[in-house]
Amino acid sequence: MTDVKLRRDAARNRARLLEAGREVFAQQGLDATLNDVAHHAGVGVGTAYRRFANKEDLIDAIRVQQDNELEAILNESLAMDDPWNALVLYLEKSIALHVRDRGMTELLTGRRVRPEMHDRSRNRLAPLVNRVAERARDAGAMRADATGTDLIFIQIACISISTVVQGSPDIEERSDSRDLYRRYLRVMLNGLSPQHGDTAPLRVQALMTEQLHDLLRSETSLPYD
Template sequence: MTEQTLRKDAARNRERLIAAGRDLFARRGLDATLNDVAHHAGVGVGTAYRRFANKEELIEAIWRRQVDELEAILREALAAPDPWDGLVLYLERSLAAQAQDLGMAQMLAGRTWPDHYDRQRDRLAPLVNQVADRAREAGLLRRDVTGTDLIFLQIGLTSISGTVRDGTVPEGRSDTGQLYRRYLWIMLDGLRAPASGQSALPVPALSTPEMHTLLRPRAHG
């Protein structure tokens, strides 16, 4: 085989592993192993380890693409003429992606958090803040709501998707996978700036650094 053919085969196997890993992590979460991914991709385990030294390298490759996709959603939200429509667009698209991808939801909730994953997520935080700031400055979002509030509200809503995913589907209901959207719309009513007075929130918002710290798994021992 020529060197060019070997390079093409290597690139093709890498893409197969990324696609298989994304599919497997989406359905089973980040506990799936690199061996599992190799079998799912239809390649040998040795081939998998030649393309990725360990599972973390594969997760990072997938995570970079997911961050690109989330950044595109945020930039579309910021380009929306109406700041409230942009905020809703961001929440709907981001939550839809996480509802379909357990691995992504786990990453965004800080379930696995080496520093290089943290740096990728730092790309998103300023854009989320801008989405919130834009709606708040237009008088459409509560004055005391920040970008970090939007992140934690999403973590709460994705837990609904997890509960549905692990539960038994009630007879006659084919819409339980979309149940999180019901609570999103209830939440959106609470985020709107009201025409009259509103209750003061009992706990201050987190800063972005505080949010990142809190999302890191607690050390034990």
């Protein structure tokens, strides 16, 4: 019975640390320490290090949770009948998820994530992102020279806009400044749509999936602490 209780306590503490880690990293970014997370979770530092050997392990566990959420959004999109609405839903929901979470933003751009974890996420999510793009392109809803990697760069662009706005003083007389990225998401969506945008050939080719992966993965050498 004691062993069962210890296992339950361990599982409960791990769950508390995961939840606290997401909240702390969302607010402070990945420069926050495992000690910060332990304090926020209301557990001792020793307990934190028994559940996670280091901050790297905690970040990896959080990344798995985030990948689960992104995969759910992608599957929801792929289940929709209209390929264009599916693409819009994917971008809107995935960007909103990142905008709320500073730590998740740093992970998306390949920073502060172990290369093997970045590879696993890519192998899991990239085929689904490409499928969202392919469906829209095949249906004629998205310009013929747009690709799945373009969708990732649209995400990065909108998240960067949000980061700039959130890192600055409040814009006078603007209560909607945190949503400013949505304006530019619509501009970019119009550029993707043959019905709304200029369909003249793009002057620079899109990156291939592997090229984008290598580009983002190159940032993974940054230290955690």
